[in-house]
Amino acid sequence: MVRNPADNTRRTTTEDAGDGTISTSHVPQPYLSACDERSGALLRDLRERNPEALATVVRDHTRDLYRVAIGMGIPAQDAEDLVHDVFLTFLQTLDHFAGRARLRTWLWGILRNKIHEYRHARGRQEVELDNDAGLDLMAPRFDARGRWLRPPADLHRLLNSALAGTAIQSCLQRLPPRQRLIFRLREIEDLDTREICTLLDISATHCGVLIHRARLRLRDCLERAGWTGNQS
Amino acid sequence: MKTCQEIVSLVTTESPTGETMWTRVSIGLHLRLCTHCSRLVRQLKQIARISRATREEPSPDLEERILYRLLKKDRLE
Numbered sequence A: 001m002v003r004n005p006a007d008n009t010r011r012t013t014t015e016d017a018g019d020g021t022i023s024t025s026h027v028p029q030p031y032l033s034a035c036d037e038r039s040g041a042l043l044r045d046l047r048e049r050n051p052e053a054l055a056t057v058v059r060d061h062t063r064d065l066y067r068v069a070i071g072m073g074i075p076a077q078d079a080e081d082l083v084h085d086v087f088l089t090f091l092q093t094l095d096h097f098a099g100r101a102r103l104r105t106w107l108w109g110i111l112r113n114k115i116h117e118y119r120h121a122r123g124r125q126e127v128e129l130d131n132d133a134g135l136d137l138m139a140p141r142f143d144a145r146g147r148w149l150r151p152p153a154d155l156h157r158l159l160n161s162a163l164a165g166t167a168i169q170s171c172l173q174r175l176p177p178r179q180r181l182i183f184r185l186r187e188i189e190d191l192d193t194r195e196i197c198t199l200l201d202i203s204a205t206h207c208g209v210l211i212h213r214a215r216l217r218l219r220d221c222l223e224r225a226g227w228t229g230n231q232s
Numbered sequence B: 001m002k003t004c005q006e007i008v009s010l011v012t013t014e015s016p017t018g019e020t021m022w023t024r025v026s027i028g029l030h031l032r033l034c035t036h037c038s039r040l041v042r043q044l045k046q047i048a049r050i051s052r053a054t055r056e057e058p059s060p061d062l063e064e065r066i067l068y069r070l071l072k073k074d075r076l077e
């Protein structure tokens, strides 16, 4: 392991944990060198079972892990146990971690395995490949020169109705599984696209295309639900 | 000039590398002039916002509950 000279300053982690703040930021943090500097000291403190160090990790990562679990379709009543198990496994496998990966990536990897085990234990299938992979939903709406043939209908009545959320949820259920998953993770749980791709083990390009399909398909479903027009 | 079809594809797909400055400018220009495309973009943003509002937030003491369980377990071992 390459020792970072900054590791010698082991004050950072425990001091940060002392202020009692809970990080609720779900905006992915760029991989700053500050994280590297801290991770060595943090790791040592975790090995020594320092509760403050554990508190730092749990407070920094719980909310996002929970969001991912929910986004991946784990029921709310099981998501908390699953996140708890992620930290348990993390503590048991600290020596494998050894600061090699970014802590966040490492925890997400453990979560991915936990979700896999969860589904397996309940005889649930992994998320299938999309059955409409080659279908361009928008193509029939344009002419050969890329001009609108069938422009988007007005959804004002739906989108300003109290039932908008329900209508969206019901259309979301009709999306192909993987598109639904990506839409949930990206738009509802507000996670970073690159992290979603890693989580689902698909290329960034494919991930971007799936998001595109999910957004347009969902909108199309709402349009077809007959909520068009702007009269209320 | 980009066609409406190209604009729709560009604004809904998330490119791993991001769009170039020139592409962003031409998208912005197109959306200012084209009522159909700008309507679509507005709707998609609205759909995203509404669906985010349906999100169920975990309880505020989620972190503390998990931490408590982890520390309790540590003490038993």
Ligand SMILES: [Zn+2]
Binding pocket: B003, B004, B005, B007, B030, B034, B035, B036, B037, B038
């Ligand atoms: Zn247009």
